[in-house]
Amino acid sequence: MKKYDYLIVGAGLFGATFAYEANKKGKRCLVIDKRNHIGGNIYCKKIENINVHQYGAHIFHTNNKKVWDYVNSFAEFNGYINSPIASYKGEIYNLPFNMNTFNKLWGVITPEEAKAKIEEQRKASGIIEPKNLEEQAISLVGTDIYTKLIKGYTEKQWGRSATELPSFIIKRLPVRFTYDNNYFNDRYQGIPEGGYNIIIEKMLEEIDVKLSTDFFENREKLSNLAEKIIFTGMIDEFYNYEFGSLEYRSLKFEHEILECDNYQGVAVINYTERDIPYTRVIEHKHFEYGTQNKTVITKEYPIDWKIGDEPYYPVNDEKNNKLFEKYKELASKEKSVVFGGRLGDYKYYDMHQVIEAALKTVNILLESN
Incomplete structure (x- = not known):
């Protein structure tokens, strides 16, 4: 008889949700x-x-009322609406691309005028079948928006030229012909009052937790503690990169305390020109409408990932997706290991999608027992 039913590798949102639900069911x-x-x-x-x-x-956002009610059972959410802005060579534009953006760019006032301007630039580009991200973006929003607000930001984010990136990355580019600066279309949105730690702490308050514990340094010993493993780390690392390493992008964060009460007037500013090395500056107090005398900002730098670095998001191009399928096939044969989360599934998840996936995994496993 092993000491635990489940060893959960990773104390993030997927692992914590799984542990909370499994514990409720006596595991x-x-x-x-x-x-x-x-x-x-x-x-x-x-x-x-x-x-x-x-x-x-x-920023938590979802259309799933069950998930919204679920997270609100752990913390009270404020009414924060994500309305970032973009900075390009000292000019400020509203995001996502909407009538405020088009008015600032072209002086247009009506949706018809904005659509006509985009169509004029699309036709002038001569692009019929977009073959890469650059061509896809121009065909969707024209050359002005692409040049000022997409090209530099995207190339920094992915670490390569927009002409080398697949078109599918930007096919669902949000474009709005209304004067609405709400970045998300989801019905429910907000920030937990007191921060996200409150949610995870409540989820794990009855669970055994060991921090500063690397699964791979004590793999055999840790695996022997439980009947099954829920693994939320990198799936390729779990299999010792048997088929080679999947690609990820990493990030570097620079936090700074400033002796002022309001640095930029908004939580997030995207810096879209290529010459500025960071992609955005976050001023955290605005997430919770803070009135503190000081403020804290974070500059976010996308960087190349290599083995040993922290992976933040997968590079889901055709080559990597094919490689992932090989690892997924190995995973499908596992009887005592279940993979989950952004790294385990090699898929970019928003927070609500992580919770949905964790709840689904719990139901599947516990129904099969």
Whole structure:
């Protein structure tokens, strides 16, 4: 008889949700994480009494009322609406691309005028069948928006020229012909009052947790503690890169305390010109309408990933997706290991999608027992 029913590798949102639900159903869980804190990438650190999103801005949004009610059972959410702006060579534009953006760019007032301007630029480009991200973006929003607000930001984010990136990355580019600066279309949106740590702490308060514990350094010993493993790390690392390494992008964060009460007037500014090395600046107090005398900002730099670095998002191009299918086939033969989360599934998930996936995994496993 093993000590635990489940060893959960990763104390992020997927692992914590799984552990909470499994524990409710009487399963014994041990959660481990190689970091020295719970919460994964949604972890917040209190600095100058401000909840600083240590691994980039996280705004919860969903159309799934069940998931919205679920997260609200752990914390009260405020009414924060994500309305970032873009900065290009000292000019400020509203995001997502909407009538405020088009008015600033071209002086147009009506949706018809904006659509005509985009169509005029699309025709002038001569693009019929977009073959890469650059051509896809121009065919969707014209050359002005592409040049000022997409090209530099995207090339920084992915670390390669827009002409080398596949067109599908930007096919669902949000374009709005209304004067609406709400970035998301989802019905439910907000930030937990007091930060995301409250949610994870409540999920794990009855669970055994070991931090600063690397699964791969104690793999055999840790695996022997439980009947099954829920693995939320990199699937290719789990199999010792048997077919080669999948590609990821990494990030570097520079946090800074400033002696002012309001640095930029908004939570997120995207810097879209290529010459500025960071993609955005986050001012955390605005997520919770803070009135502190000081403020904390974070500059976010996309960087190339190599084995040993922290992976933040997968590079889901055709080559990597084919490689992932090989690992997925190995995973399908596992009887005592289940993969989940952004790294386990090699898929970019928003927070609500992580919770949906974790709840689904719990139901499948516990129904089969």
